[in-house]
Amino acid sequence: MKALCWEGVNKLSVENVPDPELRNDQDMIVRLVAGTTCGSDLHLIGGYIPAMRAGDVIGHEFIGEVVETGPGVRRHKVGDRVVVCSFVGCGRCWYCANDLWSLCDNTNTNPGIGQALFGYETGGIFGYSHAMGGLRGSHAEYVRVPFADYGAFPVPEGIDDTSALFVSDSVPTGWMGADLAGVKPGDVVAVWGCGAVGQMAARAAMLLGAERVISIDRIPERLAMTEQHVGSETIDYTSTDVAAELRERTGGRGPDVCIEAVGMEAHSDGPMHLYDQAKQQLRLQTDRPTAVRQAIHACRKAGTVFVLGVFAGAVDKFPLGAVINKGLTLRGAQQHGQRYIPMLLERMAAGELKTSHLATHTVSLEEAPKAYDMFKRKTDGCVRAVIRPGA
Amino acid sequence: MKKALWALPVVAAGVAVARKALPAGRADDRAGDRWLTVTINRSPAEVGSAGKPPAPLDRFGEDIDVRVRPAPGDRGTELAVRLKEPPSALASSAPARLAGEDPRQEVRLALREAKALLEAGEVMLPDSPPTTHATPGGKALGLLARRSGGEGVL
Ligand SMILES: NC(=O)c1ccc[n+]([C@@H]2O[C@H](COP(=O)([O-])OP(=O)(O)OC[C@H]3O[C@@H](n4cnc5c(N)ncnc54)[C@H](O)[C@@H]3O)[C@@H](O)[C@H]2O)c1
Ligand SMILES: [Zn+2]
Ligand SMILES: [Zn+2]
Numbered sequence: 001m002k003a004l005c006w007e008g009v010n011k012l013s014v015e016n017v018p019d020p021e022l023r024n025d026q027d028m029i030v031r032l033v034a035g036t037t038c039g040s041d042l043h044l045i046g047g048y049i050p051a052m053r054a055g056d057v058i059g060h061e062f063i064g065e066v067v068e069t070g071p072g073v074r075r076h077k078v079g080d081r082v083v084v085c086s087f088v089g090c091g092r093c094w095y096c097a098n099d100l101w102s103l104c105d106n107t108n109t110n111p112g113i114g115q116a117l118f119g120y121e122t123g124g125i126f127g128y129s130h131a132m133g134g135l136r137g138s139h140a141e142y143v144r145v146p147f148a149d150y151g152a153f154p155v156p157e158g159i160d161d162t163s164a165l166f167v168s169d170s171v172p173t174g175w176m177g178a179d180l181a182g183v184k185p186g187d188v189v190a191v192w193g194c195g196a197v198g199q200m201a202a203r204a205a206m207l208l209g210a211e212r213v214i215s216i217d218r219i220p221e222r223l224a225m226t227e228q229h230v231g232s233e234t235i236d237y238t239s240t241d242v243a244a245e246l247r248e249r250t251g252g253r254g255p256d257v258c259i260e261a262v263g264m265e266a267h268s269d270g271p272m273h274l275y276d277q278a279k280q281q282l283r284l285q286t287d288r289p290t291a292v293r294q295a296i297h298a299c300r301k302a303g304t305v306f307v308l309g310v311f312a313g314a315v316d317k318f319p320l321g322a323v324i325n326k327g328l329t330l331r332g333a334q335q336h337g338q339r340y341i342p343m344l345l346e347r348m349a350a351g352e353l354k355t356s357h358l359a360t361h362t363v364s365l366e367e368a369p370k371a372y373d374m375f376k377r378k379t380d381g382c383v384r385a386v387i388r389p390g391a
Numbered sequence: 392m393k394k395a396l397w398a399l400p401v402v403a404a405g406v407a408v409a410r411k412a413l414p415a416g417r418a419d420d421r422a423g424d425r426w427l428t429v430t431i432n433r434s435p436a437e438v439g440s441a442g443k444p445p446a447p448l449d450r451f452g453e454d455i456d457v458r459v460r461p462a463p464g465d466r467g468t469e470l471a472v473r474l475k476e477p478p479s480a481l482a483s484s485a486p487a488r489l490a491g492e493d494p495r496q497e498v499r500l501a502l503r504e505a506k507a508l509l510e511a512g513e514v515m516l517p518d519s520p521p522t523t524h525a526t527p528g529g530k531a532l533g534l535l536a537r538r539s540g541g542e543g544v545l
Contacts, residue, residue, distance in 0.1 A: 017522040018520040018522070020518055021518075023515075023518065024514075024515055026513060053523040053528075054523060055524045072512070072513070090510060090511035092432060092510045092511050092512075094467060097432055105507075105510070109515060109517040110517075111503070113532075133517075134517060135518055147515070
């Protein structure tokens with residue numbers, strides 16, 4: 001079959017690879033209907049997460065049709081249309097049982113790298129480097145889904161493929177940020193990043209009752225899209241002092257909750273950017289934490305900062321002083337999709353959550369390397385490119 | 392230079408292992424050879440007992456000591472295992488660990504598998520056939536993927 005493979009730093013190509021096989025009783029094979037580019041892929045493609053091997057299939061956010069089920073699969077049958085959570089959870093370890101699915105103990109078949117980097121490994125995720133299990137990604141004609149009863153969800157009739165696709169990863173990620181940051185009625189919430197993840201975090205904050213939501217980015221069409229489709233206020237961080245603007249918009253208090261949805265390749269105009277970039281390129285720090293620093297600085301006293309953006313290793317000039325002196329709560333997580341997906345599908349069916357505007361481009365697998373280039377450079381108004389391997 | 396930062400945790404783990412492989416301290420003459428433990432989200436009765444460890448640990452037969460006890464705070468059951476014959480300093484040295492020759496690594500793997508079988512009913516296998524092809528960096532990564540930790544950590 002054809003698949004989109006990582007062949008080296010900034011090198012993607014469509015290759016012929018062997019079809020995936022059922023390996024365990026609880027596996028199933030899904031034929032891809034659609035997948036999408038995610039900001040996380042950029043970190044892998046650019047070599048910022050160095051545990052990739054030439055030939056690895058990328059992609060982790062997808063919807064498809066069940067074509068084969070292992071004998072241990074109970075909840076799905078051939079022909080079902082399913083959206084699959086990007087993280088794989090066994091459903092029965094302590095973490096899964098406590099709804100902390102991305103931390104599953106039993107789904108990372110390469111625990112050594114995560115243990116060396118983080119102390120304990122994360123669960124497995126599709127197409128996301130050998131540190132996260134080395135599973136094949138979903139930008140292919142077929143993908144194997146382990147623990148299918150827990151990770152795949154039937155899509156209700158009324159929800160179209162493109163809308164449902166994002167329930168795999170970006171929607172639950174955004175929802176989790178607002179939920180686990182404890183957003184409640186009356187809060188003012190600031191969200192860094194107007195990519196799919198940031199937009200969905202802003203929308204979740206609203207649905208959880210936030211009084212005001214302020215989204216921050218620099219790309220004009222993303223700011224406009226967020227205002228129009230999500231309904232939050234925006235700040236262009238290149239045109240103003242973000243902390244000062246947030247202070248005045250929040251009655252001098254600062255946002256109650258700050259959600260960072262930018263990640264380790266954050267951009268800035270300041271001198272710190274050159275410093276961070278140089279250090280990152282020399283591998284003296286692995287990540288550029290511009291937006292995290294700003295969120296910590298802008299947050300109100302005793303507020304909460306939630307880091308949704310992916311960081312892989314060590315950062316420099318971390319404002320620990322602000323965390324302790326302002327009594328902040330700092331949290332982060334990879335997404336616990338299985339916890340939210342059924343509820344999110346219901347909200348979509350009820351019209352509370354819209355995602356189709358995120359799909360600014362639709363391409364075939366052959367066009368995927370070019371689409372990733374566009375997504376990386378944010379050209380042509382690209383927010384998410386939807387990849388249809390069958391097209 | 393390029394790999395400097397990423398290599399750090401691995402080197403640190405290696406150093407820690409080397410240190411622990413030195414002659415054992417006074418307090419416990421097997422200090423460098425502590426019990427290897429996992430917590431299983433099951434009741435002690437489901438996990439087994441010292442005389443009857445769960446699969447695949449049962450295949451070590453008389454070679455291991457086994458301890459089963461409830462984990463605190465409703466977290467399931469702690470299953471601990473130790474080789475009756477402590478591995479020599481050489482067998483648990485950093486090079487032996489990287490080569491996958493420390494006998495405790497095999498015990499750790501069996502513990503991980505016992506946990507997966509009891510909790511999830513199967514040991515999840517990597518995808519097959521692989522789609523990767525050999526590059527020098529990839530090979531090194533493959534080695535580290537299984538053997539980077541210390542004291543039988545995978
Ligand atoms: N935690 C999880 O489980 C999870 C899941 C999915 C994605 N992610 C991460 O979320 C992040 C965003 O993903 P995405 O798909 O939306 O990516 P994206 O690249 O489409 O969006 C990132 C946005 O951040 C903006 N940005 C850059 N620097 C900024 C700054 N200093 N201040 C404010 N905005 C800035 C960019 O202009 C861009 O619009 C990535 O780091 C991704 O890895 C995490
Ligand atoms: Zn993602
Ligand atoms: Zn689990």
